[in-house]
Amino acid sequence: MSNPARYFYPAVFTYAPDQEIAVVFPDLDVATSGVDESDALLSARELLGITMFGLEQDGAPIPAPSRVSDIPLEANERAVLVDVYMPSVRLASANRAVSRTVTLPAWLNAQAMERGFNFSQVLQEALKEKLQA
Known part of the structure; x- marks a missing residue:
């Protein structure tokens, strides 16, 4: 079976005063951060691509994404659905030395x-x- 062209996973953005926005993918147990929401989203998308590509390369099982509405949140957190277009990620890896x-x-x-x-x-x-x- 071929791998999908796009993955969608929920991420939890955590906001704290005078700190970067923390981003966690609960289904994948990986995290990143960003200085503002745009940077956090770009970092999240990049991390999602790298993580999913690694799972594909390893032949590891791809966990099913949770529903955004099922993610438990604190008052300073927001659930965001992050997507990544995998053909770009896969092609970038072909640019190896x-x-x-x-x-x-x-x-x-x-x-x-x-x-x-x-x-x-x-x-x-x-x-x-x-x-x-």
Whole structure:
């Protein structure tokens, strides 16, 4: 069975004076925070994506999300339904680094090392320029 394109999970936003907004996903036992509501929501969405991707990669069971109305709350808490679009998360993981062996003339290698060039960075920049990416 394929994994869904989008997940929806409730998160509890906890507000306290002079503190970041704490965000907890009760169904997933993970937490984050944000300096304001926008930042907290973005952090929550990012955490949800990372968490769900990890579960998918591990082949772990995906817990069923609770209903927002079933989440017990304190006076300084709000339940928020957070969603994440997984194709973007999955694609981002494909941008991992890969190792390549490069052969250079000895004189070129020596000059580059003497000047402290980062070979990976120079190669990436040159490839992006050639590919116009």
